[in-house]
Amino acid sequence: MRKVAIVVGHTKDSKGAYSKWLPCEFEYNIQAAEELKKINPSLYTVYTHDSYLGGYYAMEKRTADTINKDSFDLTLELHYNSASPLAHGTECCYWFASKKGKEYAQKISLEVSKHLDTTNRGTKALYNKNDRGYWFTYLMKAPAVIVEPFFGSNEFDALKFQDPKKYAHVLNEIISTL
Template identity: 30%
Template sequence: MITKKIYPLAGHSNTDPGAIANGYREADLTKELRNIIVNELKKRNYLKFQIDDDKDGLSTVLKKINPGKKDILLDIHFNSASPTATGTEVFLSNYAGDTSKNFAKELVDGTSKIIGITNRGVKPETLSARKRLAVLNKNGAAALIEVCFITNANDMAKYQANKIKLAAFIAELLIKYDTL
């Protein structure tokens, strides 16, 4: 019997703080949201998950996680650009299957609605700043979410006001796709 698992990952760690703006560090935000999602999973008695270690850089995280073909992986990030840039978006591998595409669409639509910000859509990794995202090319269904813009004070205020509701939605969505 194959045991399926969820991988909620904080896109940044103590070794890579990510973007810093408006009094926030991306690493702190990603870890906090991941932890709230994990608490929501636990509330639902859903314990089949593995999180990343906040001390590890990306290469170490990639070595430690080993999702199977039926697992679901979510890499959490906050976007950075001009102070007027707004919205949420989700990136997928250029080779994403239908499960990843469906998961990403529900994720971006729900995040936009819950936070009350622009839906920037689902995009291939080639449109990301790095053009290729290693975490998206592991086994299983995988998506990288840019929750909102850390550089936009309004995005951040809306996120902060709705992060618990967002985490509950994401936990439910992860469970849904893990049990398909």
């Protein structure tokens, strides 16, 4: 892997999921992204979305336009899930027509779940513009994967991810094998 774009999901004004045990989704993933950049500054470039102004598609389009000016081998958008306290596990999403995206999503989901002892929920192919995350995976030139490593609403999942730096090191280890 030569160059990876890391996109922090959500924005500083709309921070995504919340957890009783961790920083909110945006703040948690900013920390993980910054750690990835520290680990290997020549491999990772970190991006954040500006705002939801104009809606989700408009935000993802602006981000994709910026990222697509450069040449990347992989683009990851970092998130975490939140649902019922019983929901748990790791999953990744990709655009259905991207063979490399599917391959990377499968590997990342499997390896994150192994390294951090979560249930591997596998991958989800995104087929149409109404699927959550579709525009991120569709608009990027490089294979794009949305990483949802745990449920912040599940205490046992969240406690396994208390340290975003540890999570970043796990991601780096996985990416180095892609």
